[in-house]
C-alpha cells in the first residue's frame with residue numbers, strides 16, 4: 636500500500652457498511668503457519684499482529700500483565716535475559732518507545748546497546764545487512780528496529796541467524812505491534828469483555844501504523860465493533876480496515892463508544908500541501924470534553940503519544956479522569972518485557 640497517492644478531496648459525512656467482524660474470517664485463523672513463529676509454535680519475531688494467532692496474543696497479554704506493578708512500587712526485575720544482548724536500532728526519532736524497550740530489556744537482565752544506524756534498504760542495500768551481521772558477530776540476540784521505510788524489519792528477519800530475533804518498534808505507516816499490544820492490554824485492564832466493546836480509532840488513520848496494529852489486535856481479540864473516524868483526506872484506502880464502519884464526523888463516530896483511541900497527525904508522512912491548519916483541525920476533529928460526552932459515560936481515552944495538545948486532543952481530556960494515556964506508557968514496558976521474554980524463552984535455554 637502506498638501513502639504517496641494524492642489525498643482525496645473533502646467529502647460529506649459518509650458511513651459505509653463494513654464487512655462483519657467475524658473472527659472465523661479474520662486472517663489470524665488462517666491455516667498457513669505464521670512465519671513469525673518457530674515450528675514449535677513459540678514466538679521468534681514480532682513484525683506484525685495481522686497474522687498472529689489469538690492464543691499467542693492472549694499469552695503475551697497475560698505475561699505482560701504479570702509484569703505490571705502499581706506506580707510507586709519497584710518495577711519488576713528478573714534475570715531471565717541474563718547473558719542476552721539486545722540492540723535497539725532506531726532510525727526515526729523516538730524517545731518513549733526506545734526508552735521503553737531499553738528498560739524492558741534491562742529489567743530482564745539483558746545487556747542493551749542503542750545504535751543510530753542507517754538501515755534504508757533502498758539507499759544502502761547490502762550495507763544494511765553488513766551492519767546486522769557485524770552486530771550478530773558481537774553476540775546480539777535480539778534486534779529492535781524502528782525505521783521509516785516499509786519492509787526493513789522483515790528483510791532483517793529473513794537474513795538473521797536462526798537464534799536471532801527481530802522485533803519491530805514501528806515500521807513506516809505499516810505496523811507497530813508492541814504499541815498494538817499495549818493498547819489492547821490497556822483496554823483489557825479496564826474493559827475485559829472485548830466482544831461487547833465499541834472502539835473508535837480517531838484522526839490520521841491513513842498514515843498511522845498505530846491504527847493498523849490496533850485494528851489487527853482488536854479484531855483478533857473479537858472486539859464487538861471497531862470504527863474509524865477521520866477527515867476524508869486521512870481515511871485509509873477502502874482495501875484496508877475492511878471490517879470497520881467509517882465516519883467522517885466525531886458527532887457520529889464517537890456516539891456510545893467504550894474506547895476512544897486518538898492518533899497523532901503524522902506530519903512527517905504528509906506533503907506540505909496536505910498539512911492541516913491546527914485551529915481548523917481542532918475545531919472539527921479535536922477531542923474536547925463536550926465531544927467526549929458523546930461516548931459512553933465510562934469511556935476511556937487513549938493516545939499513543941507524542942500528543943499535539945490543542946490540535947487532536949484538549950488538555951482537559953488528555954489529563955482528565957477518563958484518560959488512560961499514562962497507563963499506556965506504563966503498560967508499554969510490561970508488554971515489551973513479555974515479548975522479549977517470549978522470543979528468548981523459545982530459543983530453548985533460560986526457560987523458566
Ligand code: NCD
Pocket residue numbers: 729731732805811814844845898899900939940941
Ligand atoms: C507512535 C509512533 O511512533 O508510531 N508513538 C510511539 O510509538 N510512542 C505514534 C506516533 O508517533 O504518532
